[in-house]
Amino acid sequence: RYLAGLNQKIDDHEKVTIQGELGTGIFVNAASVIMRLGVATTILVGASLILSGQIDFMLLFLFLLVITRVYAPFDQSLALIAELFVSQVSADRMNEIYNTPTAEGVERFQPKGHDIVFDHVGFAYDKKKVLDGVNFTAREGEVTALVGPSGSGKSTCARLAARLWDVTEGTIRVGGLDISTVDPEALLTDYSMVFQDVVLFDDTVMENIRLGKRGATDEEVRAAAEAANCGEFIRRLPQGYDTPIGENGAKLSGGERQRISIARALLKNAPIVLLDEATASLDVENETKVQGALSRLLAGKTVLVIAHRMRTVAGADHIVVLENGHVAEQGTPAELMERGGLYRRMVELQSESARWKLNGTEA
Known part of the structure; x- marks a missing residue:
């Protein structure tokens, strides 16, 4: 009976963890894909401008170099979002412990009777x-x-x-x-x-x-x-x-x-x-x-x-x-x-x- 209850709690925890990982994964990967679309858009627009003679290849290369450097920190930040969410749960639990008042009082207990x-x-x-x-x-x-x-x-x-x-x-x-x-x-x-x-x-x-x-x-x-x-x-x-x-x-x-x-x-x-x-x-x-x-x-x-x-x-x-x-x-x-x-x-x-x-x- 006790093991059945423990197994149920483990299964519930596993389901919640999977749901959390899935939700975070969808958000992180969707944001990463959207950012990658920015690179593709830059290439297409740059190619169009080169063909029309408005810019040269070196300017397009410079833009590509800049956006790849700009996106890299965002990629790393998105990868850490899931860890931040998990850490927030642990931090809330720790704060709850720290905020619990400590039971204190005099160290001598000498009552008059025990009613x-x-x-x-x-x-x-x-x-x-x-x-x-x-x-x-x-x-x-x-x-x-x-x-x-x-x-x-x-x-x-x-x-x-x-x-x-x-x-x-x-x-x-x-x-x-x-x-x-x-x-x-x-x-x-x-x-x-x-x-x-x-x-x-x-x-x-x-x-x-x-x-x-x-x-x-x-x-x-x-x-x-x-x-x-x-x-x-x-x-x-x-x-x-x-x-x-x-x-x-x-x-x-x-x-x-x-x-x-x-x-x-x-x-x-x-x-x-x-x-x-x-x-x-x-x-x-x-x-x-x-x-x-x-x-x-x-x-x-x-x-x-x-x-x-x-x-x-x-x-x-x-x-x-x-x-x-x-x-x-x-x-x-x-x-x-x-x-x-x-x-x-x-x-x-x-x-x-x-x-x-x-x-x-x-x-």
Whole structure:
């Protein structure tokens, strides 16, 4: 599947390149032909003037010598036009990087607690508004869940909370401190993150998990792996914890890669945990085991969970329902079920879907 997507992108790039080369080639060669017509015209007119006795051959030769010298620089310039177009694209990309503001701030992060407060937060990406006037609080010691339809802004909120991006409007505070005033490296020392896109390195299982906590002992790594339900599949690997897993975990399944990422977050044991679809690649049995491990090991932390499965967040302390970049409703699961709003509709739709699949299997 991944190679099919890569092949498609390569084919698309090849088509665009051919179209660009063809368009530029037609323009350059057409201009060159037109200029060559000037030489032919000069010869014809000069020959006509010689026959009529108005000029001599030496004057015609002089004109031919001059126009050939004049056309040569134009020929070279036309040949370089294509390179100039390609260079302009690269220059625009470099300027975009140079013009991106650097996230800076104080290098000491000492908040009073770890409540995460979104205060009228707005965010625009490529001039498209993704969030507008978002207000909610993820309290320390509680699990706050962000739910809503795809594209409602859930993952954007998680990335803004860790200052992977900066808000365009409003403020995000952690423990009373505006995170836009804190250096990102100092801020992220208090964060553990498990996102949909797992990043693993071409190293052993042990070292990939140890990235969560520099200097962690082998025993601590194994304990975190067991808590994240990694122990069973790690023991099946040829060299156990010392098995190289390939670039970005190529030798592991999607669920195994995600569980290693969860183990890394558990090992770090940071006071703030961001989970974006952390159990999306797990089957029901493994998801239940990991949820049990998370509920035990994340006690007392500020936990921000993003999930599409409503049963995943049924035990959350506070639920924020996002729709089209706005907070549609928020409260406890019981309160939201009583209101009969978007959250209840999502729960009922997923319950009906689960019953339909079950009935279809039984049939």
